[in-house]
Amino acid sequence: MFLGEFQHTVDQKGRLAIPAKFREALAAGAVVTRGLDKCLVIYPRGEWDSLAAKVSRLPQTQPHVRTLSRLLFSGAVDFTLDSQGRTLLPQYLRAYAAITTDVAVIGLHQRIEVWGLEAWNAVKAATEADGGSLAEQLADLGI
Amino acid sequence: MFLGEFQHTVDQKGRLAIPAKFREALAAGAVVTRGLDKCLVIYPRGEWDSLAAKVSRLPQTQPHVRTLSRLLFSGAVDFTLDSQGRTLLPQYLRAYAAITTDVAVIGLHQRIEVWGLEAWNAVKAATEADGGSLAEQLADLGI
DNA sequence: ATAAATGTGGGGAAAAGTGGGGTGAAGTGT
DNA sequence: ACACTTCACCCCACTTTTCCCCACATTTAT
Numbered sequence: 001m002f003l004g005e006f007q008h009t010v011d012q013k014g015r016l017a018i019p020a021k022f023r024e025a026l027a028a029g030a031v032v033t034r035g036l037d038k039c040l041v042i043y044p045r046g047e048w049d050s051l052a053a054k055v056s057r058l059p060q061t062q063p064h065v066r067t068l069s070r071l072l073f074s075g076a077v078d079f080t081l082d083s084q085g086r087t088l089l090p091q092y093l094r095a096y097a098a099i100t101t102d103v104a105v106i107g108l109h110q111r112i113e114v115w116g117l118e119a120w121n122a123v124k125a126a127t128e129a130d131g132g133s134l135a136e137q138l139a140d141l142g143i
Numbered sequence: 144m145f146l147g148e149f150q151h152t153v154d155q156k157g158r159l160a161i162p163a164k165f166r167e168a169l170a171a172g173a174v175v176t177r178g179l180d181k182c183l184v185i186y187p188r189g190e191w192d193s194l195a196a197k198v199s200r201l202p203q204t205q206p207h208v209r210t211l212s213r214l215l216f217s218g219a220v221d222f223t224l225d226s227q228g229r230t231l232l233p234q235y236l237r238a239y240a241a242i243t244t245d246v247a248v249i250g251l252h253q254r255i256e257v258w259g260l261e262a263w264n265a266v267k268a269a270t271e272a273d274g275g276s277l278a279e280q281l282a283d284l285g286i
Numbered sequence: 287a288t289a290a291a292t293g294t295g296g297g298g299a300a301a302a303g304t305g306g307g308g309t310g311a312a313g314t315g316t
Numbered sequence: 317a318c319a320c321t322t323c324a325c326c327c328c329a330c331t332t333t334t335c336c337c338c339a340c341a342t343t344t345a346t
Contacts, residue, residue: 009293011295013296017293031146036281067270068281070249070270073146073250073251074148086294156324163302227304231325
């Protein structure tokens with residue numbers, strides 16, 4: 001289970017150190033891909049496999065199914081850790097999430113998100129300012 | 144499993160380097176053909192066989208089934224790698240996908256797509272602009 | 287306070303991507 | 317049937333990126 005917020009830096013080679021607490025759960029294999037909010041998402045193998053299987057089962061003759069497949073799979077990279085517990089983020093993924101040097105690594109239960117630090121701070125600020133309506137929407141979901 | 148986005152170039156002889164990560168899975172045999180969206184598609188042998196079987200089973204009495212058959216089978220070429228891990232794309236396939244020099248090679252789980260770089264960037268831009276409806280689809284899948 | 291673990295930086299070997307010649311087979315036209 | 321061109325495939329060479337290793341600073345735990 002991934003929890004917590006960590007501030008790390010991406011070095012000039014595009015490497016990002018993964019919080020030590022997360023490494024064990026990712027060692028068995030994982031995938032990084034584009035998230036829906038201009039951030040990157042790391043799925044451990046099990047999560048990713050079930051997601052990929054669901055998408056693959058859709059009829060690829062439908063245009064929006066192909067679009068969805070491309071969004072999901074084209075951005076994805078097999079996630080590996082080097083001996084220091086770092087991963088190499090491809091240039092196009094860094095570009096997608098506007099990641100330069102400072103990033104926030106966020107544990108979100110079954111998955112991990114990686115944000116450019118500025119974007120993350122903006123999201124946090126927006127969330128806190130917006131607490132009221134968020135509560136209402138969550139109420140609609142029965143939480 | 145094919146994943147990721149790679150920017151490669153086609154040289155003057157029409158050769159395209161296949162990402163190293165993909166080579167092993169293609170070495171056992173594969174097929175290149177026209178895709179549905181003005182791109183080229185590379186299917187490993189197993190995938191191609193099941194796709195070909197599926198299409199053959201469709202009622203060839205319907206005009207658009209015949210069109211699909213022609214698109215798929217007439218353009219198909221046996222895929223081979225040279226000693227540098229490159230493949231030779233026939234001129235008519237390059238023409239179909241408007242491929243000149245810069246291309247994007249996209250891993251899509253069971254298949255690989257090859258796009259002219261401009262066309263691919265256009266697809267990506269359209270996808271990002273359309274993020275909302277894709278999020279809904281993912282929600283429908285229970286993600 | 288000492289030891290261990292974590293995050294960060296960089297050098298160097300290996301691999302990947304790119305370009306270009308040369309040889310032989312296939313196809314074209316006379 | 318012949319010369320000629322064109323194309324596919326083999327080899328070699330170069331540049332860039334990736335990966336593996338070592339080193340150091342800072343934090344955490346004992």
